[in-house]
Amino acid sequence: MSRWIQNGDNVDITKERKNATFNTERMSAWIHGGDEVLKRRREILDYVKSNPDFKDPIPVEFLSREERVSNGTRKIVKMTDNTDQIDGADFFGEGMYFQSLVMGRDLHPLSLHYIMFLPTLQGQTDDEQLDEWLPKAIARSIVGTYAQTELGHGTNLSKLETTATYDPSTQEFVLHSPTITAAKWWPGGLGKSSNHAIVVAQLYTKGQCKGPHPFIVQLRDLETHKPMKGVRLGDIGPKLGINGSDNGFLLFDKYRIPRKAMLMRYSKVQPDGTYIAPAHSKLGYGTMVFVRSIMIKDQATQLGAAATIATRYSAVRRQGEPVVGNGEIQILDYQTQQYRVFPQLARAFAFLFAAYEIRDLYLRLTEELTHGNTELLPEIHALSSGLKSVVSWDTAQGIEQCRLSCGGHGYSQASAFPEIYGYAVGGCTYEGENLVMLLQVARYLVKAAEETRKGTSNLAEICGYISKTGRRTSSLTSIANYTTDQIIEDLEHVARKQVFHAYDKLKKAQQHVKPEDAWNQSSVELAKASRWHVRLYLVKTFLKKVDKAPEDLKKVMIHVARLYAFDIISSSSGNFLEEGYMRPDQITEIKEGVYECLAKIRPVAVSLVDSWDYDDLELKSVLGKRDGNVYEALLQWAQNSQLNKSDVIPTFEKYLGPMMKDARSKL
Ligand SMILES: CCCCCCCC/C=C\CCCC(=O)SCCNC(=O)CCNC(=O)[C@H](O)C(C)(C)COP(=O)(O)OP(=O)(O)OC[C@H]1O[C@@H](n2cnc3c(N)ncnc32)[C@H](O)[C@@H]1OP(=O)(O)O
């Protein structure tokens, strides 16, 4: 046994835990929403651990693509056989946790069934359709996906090419893919698993195109699982990540579906072909808004996992001997290591708390929509799009920083970083390409700026800062006295300035060029304005959450929240220095604030990541193991390699042996 292990755990990590200045359980409960939530997490975890059906035969990294899809399908069927173990109404909490423990990050053939097919049925069907389809989907007598993106178009939905042409003589729609670029491409679970899909197609009736609309479509025979006549589909091949999912392609050849296959909660086509428009033209995009809003928690969870792995590993890894003869130190003691890892932990917290906010806002929207009120839609569209973009981008960069912080072992799949990255970085693209989504936020901000300039502004709270008259210079005197209100005021200043800078640029360009060119020529600045708007929201949400925390937890968390804010300010100091809003000495003060926060977090870092309550089963990382015994675990993990099944593999006989023999004979 290693000299670093005592009572089963690594001695360094045990020492770290003894240093905790707060109660880890209390912190976990605060992070996750209370004691009852924590208790339920533990019950779900115990259940998953005790069920042999959920075990992987070997770590999934060693499985082939076919084995991954097969293993994932086996597990998701077992998992959904047992949904009585969780509160089905709490997808955001219990549902996501259960799935994460059982399925990991490889995704699976029913991902889209649960994330988009079911929510689309819930959100877009009329009562009759709901009664027909929802029970089948919940019971899993059908498996569905969401087929919107095509080979030629993902972003620009108005140019989707799949057509759904209404034929009043038979009261059917004819689905057709007129070109190669009309092929649906990407939908999860479409390749080999789903037998139904929500297909988004251009609706034609009475000779007119009414734009993209959702239809429920049977793709495969219910018994044989063979494609229906007129339907061609398959798997799109391996991807950067989520290879347990059979993302697919789909083409239609004049495939007929009944009129009632069009989801008719908002838009309708009557039997004679008369079209009835929805109350808001974007109501049909509701499922995307839903997924963007739940993605935030998922991304936060991935970044939190990466930060946990990096922190625990940094506590057990010793390298370098600053005082020769005193022994090597834990790499977590290097300020550079802290600077690399702790901001990622801080971001993960910021994102998680924002995820709770957007969840609540989305629930409000759902409630309002039941009363036909669409007022909240633009705000939620802007906020969910903005959060999705900033959070997924920072998460991807943060995971990579965590990987780098673990040196060579971070590059091994044993660390889980490649899998976490491959899974999370997809979020930069799916549900709307990040830059495109930032430009959606910008449309919202431009309107707010316009109202402010006209002096007619009655802005929503989220962009109220745009119409404020702020200070000309920062009120920061010393970092010790830098209050939450001052921090927010400074960020508001920069966000407001960027919003007006982009707005003025746009307006000026509009005087000289066509509106679309003006928009394009201003789009980098507009996207920057959106980023600042979202960062401001994240900082505000985080600081306010911590301000309301119980004193014992606030004492610790205040340093994490301030690190998040100071890191943003110091890494964009140019924006704060512009026009003398801040002086260089104030920036120096904020940088010192960063270093102070790092030093405050260092002694409690392991306990802070423990508070996220990841079990080893969820982390799936040899480097992030709770007991800290990474070296033993790495050696053991490598034994799973197929190459280790025999001492000598055929490549020796075939290639290396003859090569060396030949070379020896010539010496
Ligand atoms: C358990 C863990 C869960 C998470 C993990 C999930 C893993 C699953 C993996 C993958 C799933 C991925 C599934 C998919 O990717 S499905 C496909 C998603 N596709 C997209 O997101 C497409 C992106 N494109 C769009 O959303 C739109 O086309 C657009 C870019 C917004 C442009 O739309 P359009 O051209 O129609 O509109 P305009 O630009 O002209 O704008 C007109 C006005 O409408 C407003 N608008 C646009 N969208 C919405 C909306 N959704 N809600 C409300 N309002 C909207 C827009 O802002 C304009 O307003 P304005 O007032 O300025 O005129």
Ligand SMILES: Cc1cc2nc3c(=O)[nH]c(=O)nc-3n(C[C@H](O)[C@H](O)[C@H](O)COP(=O)(O)OP(=O)(O)OC[C@H]3O[C@@H](n4cnc5c(N)ncnc54)[C@H](O)[C@@H]3O)c2cc1C
């Ligand atoms: C892992 C994964 C899973 C997916 N699952 C599904 C699924 O289940 N169902 C489904 O229907 N789809 C799915 N998709 C597709 C996904 O939603 C699209 O890929 C995404 O919306 C981006 O669209 P695109 O591929 O057309 O990108 P493009 O729009 O071609 O983007 C390419 C580049 O062009 C830029 N660009 C495009 N338009 C503009 C503009 N107006 N202004 C400025 N820049 C612009 C983008 O910013 C980007 O840099 C999935 C994708 C991935 C990666």
